[in-house]
Amino acid sequence: MNNFTSHTQLELAQAIWRTLAYVDLFDYPLTAVEIHRYLEGVPASLDAVTHALAQDPLLAGQLLYQDGFYSLPGRAAVFAMRQQRQRQAQRLWSAARRYGALIARLPFVRLVAVTGSLAMSNVAAEADIDYFIVTENGRLWLARALVIGVVRLAARRGVALCPNYFVAESALALPEHSLYTARELAQMVPLSGYPVYQQLRAQNSWVACFLPNADGPPQATPTAGRSALWGQKLAELPLRTPLGSRLERWEQARKIARLTQTQKRSGESCFTAVICKGHSQAHQQRTLSAYQTHLTMLSNQERNP
16 A cells, blocks of 8 residues: 555554454454544554545545445455354354353363454354363362363254363463464453453553553453352352372373374464463464465555556
8 A cells, every 4th residue: 555645544544454464364344433443553443444444545645434344345245254254143142151051160260261253243054152261270270171071062952061271370461472462362252351451451551562552451341240240259169289280280281282282283372380271283383474464465456456
């Protein structure tokens, strides 16, 4: 993109274009508010983004607009796709909240958040529900074992839960500093443990380098009540013993060995005392690679219409 009247306009227009190019990988058009929230690399007000979308002639010529949504040219099909997937997501959200509340009551669970496609209500048929879970220090693997029990219970009822990222409270500063991880953090919807969510965002302040406008969660959700907290504390008492510590070490050792073996080909999985990240499909690497290819292809199309 070029020939803008000022450097600021150029930066903003390019950021809008890149933001739409990223979500285009997921067939997902955005509203002006969403473009502002996920604007890549450029801090800007919502008014500035709205003004650029509505009145910049060169930018407007490179975007499609329909029913409040923006997409890249030649992608008109994604407007109907978003509406369809949003309807599918509404059915999943009730299950996500119900099972998320159950997981939040398990011993040593301190945060439950929805991530992945459901966090953006952009789910295809047969989608699962991705959870990011924070646990108390020293009990991550016991907490995970209990969560897997909920996963199996849900599976019997035809609901696919995928708690694929566990971290202990001492490991909230995530090691992966990329646009993909920044998007996952900015998109996640906390269902319980909001103070821990705030700590998570604070310890990953680097997200602002990629998404400077994406403060706080994308939507407000209720947190677990006091009754659940007291019940949780009672359930934790027998596991705060030397026997509980031995069980934690045993579960940690056997699961790390098994998961490391089954996911040894994935460079994105990680299994330690404080992290259980089961990303066997290398989705981050594939997404970022596809994004760079997509940007190159779109730039070439722009230069050679």
